[in-house]
Each structure stands twice: as C-alpha cells, then as structure tokens.
Amino acid sequence: MPGATPDVDEGDDPNDGVRIDMISGARMEGLTGMEKIRLILDGVRDGNIVILEEGLSPDEESKLIEVTMTEISPDDFTGIEIETYPKPASGNQSFLDKLMGRESTQKLTVIGPANRIETLHKDENLISTLVSRK
C-alpha cells in the first residue's frame, strides 16, 4: 500500500534517538482519509514524530481524534500530541474558496506520542516542542 509506514534500516536502534517522518503533501494526496490516519497513527504508535507538510482537513482531524481514542490502552498508548500553526485571525481562505466550499488545509502539522512530545511554545509563526527519548 502506498501509504504504509516507510521502511527503515532495521539495523538502526530506535533507542539511539528519535525518528522523524516528514511526509510530503504529494505522498498524502493519493490516500483516503482513513489511510492518512493509519499512516500517522502507525508511525506515532511506533514512537516516531510525524510531520505533515500539508496537514489534515477538519473532517480528517475529527476522525483522527476518534480513532486515537479507540486505540488508547493503559501502559501502552496514551494518545497523541498534535500541533499546527493557529489560523490567522483573518482566516486563510479566499472569498472564492469559501464560496466554493474549498477548504485550505495547507498547514504544517506535527504529531507525536503524547508521552514523548511536549509543546513548549506555540504562536502563529513558531512551534517549539520538546521530544523525549523512549
């Protein structure tokens, strides 16, 4: 499946550091909503940080929260931390986009395991996070 978590060199010890998957908009483009969510959650459940170049639509975000909740289990997976730049006050959609119902989803998004990523600071221009090792 094109959306599966990318293969990595099995010789790498994940305890040596933190793996970051930066996923381009082009890679996400051909995936269904559920495939995108699976791609993200599979990576995060492996302890990785996933960075999406273009983020998710509001509907996909809603489903991501829902699926995350169904996968939380004690002493194993406590959920996700997710951060995007806040939408500017004026909104980031043109009048034509709003009229045509087109949603602008292009927003860099950082997602990681809730027990390993902590947001230190966030504003419209900067997301600062602390990522801990396993």
Next chain:
Amino acid sequence: MGLLTSLKDSISRVTDGLFAADEPKRIGIYGPPNAGKTTLANRIARDWTGDAVGPESHIPHETRRARRKENVEIERNGRKVTIDIVDTPGVTTKVDYKEFLDHDMDKEDAVRRSREATEGVAEAMHWLREDVDGVIYVLDSTTDPFTQVNTMLIGIIESQDLPALILANKTDLADSDVQQIANAFPQHETIPLSALEGENMDEVYTKIAEYFG
C-alpha cells in the same frame, strides 16, 4: 406518471420541511475537559425544566457519555425556542489513567475511568460530525484558549457550517480573562458567564434564542 411522481416528491419535501422546522434543534455543548460544560447544561436544564442533566465534578472526564436533555423550551422576547441539549465529554487527544490516580482512585478505577473517557470522546466526535444542529463551545476563561484541541474543534465546527456560540465560563474566578478568549477566536462572538453562579445567563439565553431559534 413522471409528473405525478415529481409532484408527490415536491409535496413530500415541503411537508418534511414543515415538520423539520418544528423539531427541536440538537445543540451540542462542547469544549475541553473541566471547562464547565455539565455545570452549564445543568444550569440551562434547571432554569427551564427543573431537572439536571448529570453530575458535576472537578475531576477531569466526569462526563464520559453524551447526555441529552430533550425539549428544553427557552422563552426570549416573547419567542419560544425548543432545543435538545447534548452535554458531551470533554474533547482531548490523550487520556492517561495515571492522571486519575492523583484523585484518590485505585488503578482499577482509574483504568476503567480512562477507558470510558476515551469511548466518550470518540462518541462526542461522532455526534459532532453526524448528530448536532448547533454548538455551544464552552471554555474556561482562566486558562489559555490557544490549544490545539480548541483550534481543531472550532475548525471542525466551522467546516460543518454549524452555528456556534462561544462561552467564556468561570468569570466568577479572579484570574478570568474573557478578552483572551475573544482574541483567540475573533471570527466568533464570545459571551462571558459563570455557569456555577448563574452570572450573565440572561445574555446567554438571548444568544441561544438568536443563534439556534
């Protein structure tokens, strides 16, 4: 035959529309955990029906199932608005049972509470996508509103074109900052209130009638 079918469909659409207009609107009360959603739901239900919706608590995730109070009739300026209030579990992207251990719970109770909380949040998200006609978004005005959950939920509500009323709750507390919430969501009107003390409920009811009537 085609003309008759088309006429029948048209009449059916008109009658459906008439009945739909009489049906109460389902208004979901959403927000992060501990914002005072159930306190507000109880306040509204007690003011207009005499009953409560559910128990309130300072422990996060006290509400773990969406609870509905049907046919709440709110009268404003000689006009009646009938709504079903849906009190939903606080939305979050993470639930760790260990947080509940700080509230005098043993591990078994904490794990059960966290499992119910996750089911409740999933249910709340489903309601938001499928089953509500409008949203009252409750925020604790003593805390930072610039959180990812708030940003995402407001985005989801806007993408569904649902009417949304933002309430800045807990104005009875000294460190309440309503302006901070107004600044976070300038595209929406922010109404201050204390659901606990019943402060500014008149304006809240006027806005409910205006937004959801």
